[in-house]
Amino acid sequence: MPPTTAAPATSAPRTARERVREEMTAEILAVAGEHVARDGAAALSLRSIARDLGMAPSALYRYFDGRDALLSALILGAYEALATEAEQAAEQAEEGARRDAGGDAERWLAVPRALRTWALAHPHQWGLIFGTPVPGYQAPEGTVEPYARVAVALVRPLVGAHAAGRLRGDDPPHQVSDALRAAVEPVSAGLLPGMPVEKVVLVLQAWTTIVGAISLEVFGHWRNTVWEPELLFEAAMAQVAEAIGLR
Amino acid sequence: MPPTTAAPATSAPRTARERVREEMTAEILAVAGEHVARDGAAALSLRSIARDLGMAPSALYRYFDGRDALLSALILGAYEALATEAEQAAEQAEEGARRDAGGDAERWLAVPRALRTWALAHPHQWGLIFGTPVPGYQAPEGTVEPYARVAVALVRPLVGAHAAGRLRGDDPPHQVSDALRAAVEPVSAGLLPGMPVEKVVLVLQAWTTIVGAISLEVFGHWRNTVWEPELLFEAAMAQVAEAIGLR
DNA sequence: TATTAAATGTGAACAGTGTTCTTGTCAAGT
DNA sequence: ACTTGACAAGAACACTGTTCACATTTAATA
Numbered sequence: 001m002p003p004t005t006a007a008p009a010t011s012a013p014r015t016a017r018e019r020v021r022e023e024m025t026a027e028i029l030a031v032a033g034e035h036v037a038r039d040g041a042a043a044l045s046l047r048s049i050a051r052d053l054g055m056a057p058s059a060l061y062r063y064f065d066g067r068d069a070l071l072s073a074l075i076l077g078a079y080e081a082l083a084t085e086a087e088q089a090a091e092q093a094e095e096g097a098r099r100d101a102g103g104d105a106e107r108w109l110a111v112p113r114a115l116r117t118w119a120l121a122h123p124h125q126w127g128l129i130f131g132t133p134v135p136g137y138q139a140p141e142g143t144v145e146p147y148a149r150v151a152v153a154l155v156r157p158l159v160g161a162h163a164a165g166r167l168r169g170d171d172p173p174h175q176v177s178d179a180l181r182a183a184v185e186p187v188s189a190g191l192l193p194g195m196p197v198e199k200v201v202l203v204l205q206a207w208t209t210i211v212g213a214i215s216l217e218v219f220g221h222w223r224n225t226v227w228e229p230e231l232l233f234e235a236a237m238a239q240v241a242e243a244i245g246l247r
Numbered sequence: 248m249p250p251t252t253a254a255p256a257t258s259a260p261r262t263a264r265e266r267v268r269e270e271m272t273a274e275i276l277a278v279a280g281e282h283v284a285r286d287g288a289a290a291l292s293l294r295s296i297a298r299d300l301g302m303a304p305s306a307l308y309r310y311f312d313g314r315d316a317l318l319s320a321l322i323l324g325a326y327e328a329l330a331t332e333a334e335q336a337a338e339q340a341e342e343g344a345r346r347d348a349g350g351d352a353e354r355w356l357a358v359p360r361a362l363r364t365w366a367l368a369h370p371h372q373w374g375l376i377f378g379t380p381v382p383g384y385q386a387p388e389g390t391v392e393p394y395a396r397v398a399v400a401l402v403r404p405l406v407g408a409h410a411a412g413r414l415r416g417d418d419p420p421h422q423v424s425d426a427l428r429a430a431v432e433p434v435s436a437g438l439l440p441g442m443p444v445e446k447v448v449l450v451l452q453a454w455t456t457i458v459g460a461i462s463l464e465v466f467g468h469w470r471n472t473v474w475e476p477e478l479l480f481e482a483a484m485a486q487v488a489e490a491i492g493l494r
Numbered sequence: 495t496a497t498t499a500a501a502t503g504t505g506a507a508c509a510g511t512g513t514t515c516t517t518g519t520c521a522a523g524t
Numbered sequence: 525a526c527t528t529g530a531c532a533a534g535a536a537c538a539c540t541g542t543t544c545a546c547a548t549t550t551a552a553t554a
Binding site: 209213229 | 424472479
């Protein structure tokens with residue numbers, strides 16, 4: 001029988017069997033993760049994983065439905081790692097806010113910086129998320145939650161500043177068409193309630209710039225073009241913060 | 248013996264053999280391109296290509312050193328298609344300029360729009376360029392030239408406006424550190440000579456936004472977030488044009 | 495023009511891959 | 525104690541990229 005639905009993460013494993021199964025699953029994911037980190041997703045091989053674990057390739061099918069399922073789990077793991085990273089950075093920035101250290105613009109920089117640092121440290125995992133969608137593919141259901149966590153973390157300094165009335169308004173205010181307002185509605189409603197639409201649009205644009213900058217750097221597209229992508233990244237983030245009205 | 252260096256593209260094929268070889272090479276590239284367009288690069292299979300062409304898999308090695316070499320050729324083709332697209336768009340925009348139709352901002356939009364349209368029509372080829380670098384990988388030497396052509400095309404409306412003195416200056420002018428100025432020097436010198444550094448930085452940021460926006464859309468990362476990415480793209484490009492000082 | 499030499503295509507073979515199925519073994523629940 | 529289920533192994537199948545020895549056809553040369 002194919003792998004049962006993963007053991008409920010809520011309750012601790014009761015039987016010894018469940019415990020060893022959980023350990024085994026974790027171990028498989030660990031070496032699979034190492035392989036991806038070293039050679040990239042395209043080179044991921046069930047047989048080589050099995051070799052590293054000293055077991056038969058077919059045994060892996062007790063834990064994962066196949067290569068694609070394993071890859072999906074790794075993708076999900078990458079999303080969660082990214083989300084954790086973003087949340088930690090936001091947390092630290094918020095702590096700084098409580099100590100009244102630095103301005104809103106400085107706090108805004110924390111999450112983008114953390115994302116970039118993480119991406120540079122784990123380029124292949126960044127690729128799992130923002131690279132070419134794999135053929136076995138499709139966004140696993142579970143990725144939307146950590147992806148949303150990243151968004152929330154990114155936006156936290158902003159809502160803080162907005163709530164405190166420290167957000168500079170546009171002058172003159174940008175016009176946003178009704179169509180664009182509608183297109184952006186999910187974000188307006190779900191992520192940034194009460195925020196002016198121009199700001200929401202700018203935040204989405206900021207996200208675009210962040211992902212674009214990191215991907216261009218991680219995937220090696222700045223060659224012979226820009227010598228220190230970090231400086232460009234910082235400048236871009238500062239410009240975006242300025243446009244949004246943080247200071 | 249491995250494939251000889253490709254027949255000199257400068258002179259027409261003299262012998263019948265050279266002609267049929269050229270046709271064969273083109274045909275292989277054509278069906279390989281179809282396969283990539285349909286199933287993506289990861290699924291590219293020499294044997295299936297050989298089947299489609301009714302020949303033995305080993306015969307392909309007379310034309311390409313192997314799968315990676317074939318993929319490299321396809322990547323190069325994608326770069327060139329992208330460059331052609333960008334240049335056509337720039338050309339049309341320039342024609343509009345001669346007829347004095349629309350402002351600089353409108354002209355600026357032409358190339359980004361063309362890139363996005365092309366990417367949406369050829370998502371897998373976009374992935375070949377801006378997606379996860381393939382394992383067989385490394386940027387083929389020949390890609391830097393078409394990549395530069397894209398950059399030149401993108402920037403053409405800008406240098407036109409600048410030369411005509413229609414480029415609004417920053418007020419107040421953004422400060423650019425010496426380090427950033429140095430990091431950006433290749434672009435300043437090679438692509439935008441005579442352009443103020445702040446502008447150069449903004450152009451690089453614009454490029455970041457363009458690639459980021461298109462990749463996010465093509466790779467399907469706007470799900471449940473933005474309903475009409477096109478509107479967001481337009482807004483982002485308009486904002487960038489405004490920041491650069493086009494009008 | 496006859497004869498070399500090179501270029502091209504074939505088919506078999508090797509090593510690697512994901513996946514399935516049958517078989518055996520061991521722990522858990524009745 | 526016994527039965528059921530999970531687990532692991534190994535063989536097998538259908539693929540993949542790649543190499544090689546071998547024909548065959550074409551071009552260049554003596």
